[in-house]
Amino acid sequence: MGAVFAGVCLLGELALGVALVIGAFFTLAFSSEAYRHNATPLHQALNLLAFALAVLPTFVTLWVGWRRFLSDRPWEAVPLGLGLPLVALVVCAGAAFLAVMGGEGSTSRHREQEARAALAALRAEVDGGARHKVCDLVARDPRASAEDMRRCRDFIESQPGVEARWAEFSKFFDEQMGFQTWKLGEVGLAPAFEWSKAVPVIRHDQEWFLRAFYETWLARPQALASMEDLGRLRLALQSSTRYLGWDARAVETLRTQVLPVLSGRLDAQEPRLRALPDMDAWLLGSVREKIQNLQASPEDGVEPLPPLPGTPPPGAVGVARMADDGALDLWLRASPTSGAFGDVYLRRASYDPEYEGWLKHLGGALRPGELRFIPAP
Structure with missing residues (x-):
């Protein structure tokens, strides 16, 4: 019965290991496709590391199975026994996930740096007289x-x-x-x-x-x-x-x-x-x-701007009001330094994912009907 139980456990752990390999393969395939033109060397190295980590639990499971059923060496010497493949699976899956995220983060930061550099170069050209740009x-x-x-x-x-x-x-x-x-x-x-x-x-x-x-x-x-x-x-x-x-x-x-x-x-x-x-x-x-x-209906979907609650403080980019149903009406400028309140309008209901963030940005909950100026982010 012990051998049967061990065999079933190892087969289950082997199936989980294979599933991890397949999942890692498709995840890395999609990631490589998304970043195929500008993946950094670090990103590529971390992708290889992630795949190696995903494969490792399968080899650990096979090794444990060999030690359990085929080897003459003492079974008691295997750390954690039948639990070793499961521990390896959890640890390697977590490490592989971190490697994938780290690689994508590396390339994303590189992209942002390139975009900022390109934009700075473009602005320098324009300031230097390139009117056509x-x-x-x-x-x-x-x-x-x-x-x-x-x-x-x-x-x-x-x-x-x-x-x-x-x-x-x-x-x-x-x-x-x-x-x-x-x-x-x-x-x-x-x-x-x-x-x-x-x-x-x-x-x-x-x-x-x-x-x-x-x-x-x-x-x-x-x-x-x-x-x-x-x-x-x-x-x-x-x-x-x-x-x-x-x-x-x-x-x-x-x-x-x-x-x-x-x-x-x-x-x-x-x-x-x-x-x-x-x-x-x-x-x-x-x-x-x-x-x-x-x-x-040129104003369709846009609430009219209410009277302002006083003089806007310096740097205010808009005004917010809490509706009777708890939703937030937000009237914003066209840009942080120009335009009038109400040039941009949006409404955030209490179930919207951004709702709590807006309340925090506004300094806390508002009463129904209360207006409050929106500070610059």
Whole structure:
């Protein structure tokens, strides 16, 4: 019976060891794929160490089995007996996990250092007179200043051709997602825990940008000439809302000056669009719906800013209010040093993962209806 029990235990431990090897293999495969272009030598070495650690418990189990059933040497000399493979499994699994995390952390830090160095080099070029790169700087630096945006605007407006201007505007637009965005923490409006709320890359002169972006779009010869262009227009309209971080002036200008022209162009182009072989009636209807929503409800999803509870202290980036249901309404500036309270709005319910972090950042719980200024992170 003792031999049977030992055999069953060893088979179970062997199965766990094999499972650890398989899990480590797939984990490292995905990790290597994610970091395949810039994994540091330390990352690669730690990945090898992690795999070696994952394999080790299987060999320990086989060795213990050999000592238990095949060896003439005393079984009592085996440390921990049948428990040795299990201890090795736990220790090696933990060490392998730490090695994987350490490797990924090494590469992540290296990436951050490279990104900071590249951004510093780009800023040095722009400050040295490279006007053609100033919009690249605005698109890549979450802390780009109002002066950076002014220089970007000047450069775009200096371009004589529509295509040249559009090439600059395209730096701020993702054809899969719409306008490029930053996380609130990246622009300095919230602590690092606020990872889910994003705002447009353009943090200054938004009114000019939205108007000029759509005017340049419509001035292109290929504007509204294909379903692909209509799809890009849908993404642009979808990400041009107050709720997604554009200020009230920008959206109002879009609503009153741009959308009527855009709607008229769409009406004129509709017969030709419907004649296209790949005509998508849903896409055309969706674009019209988004135009109508922006015209009818520009403030949809955004609570109006209440009267401020006094004079904002220096450095305040917004104002918060606790609703009757315990949720937090947050009205933030466009950037830590510019814009008005309410240019960015977000709401955090009590069940949101960021809720407790915001309460702590605000200095503790608020009473329902109480307003409190939001300090800079």
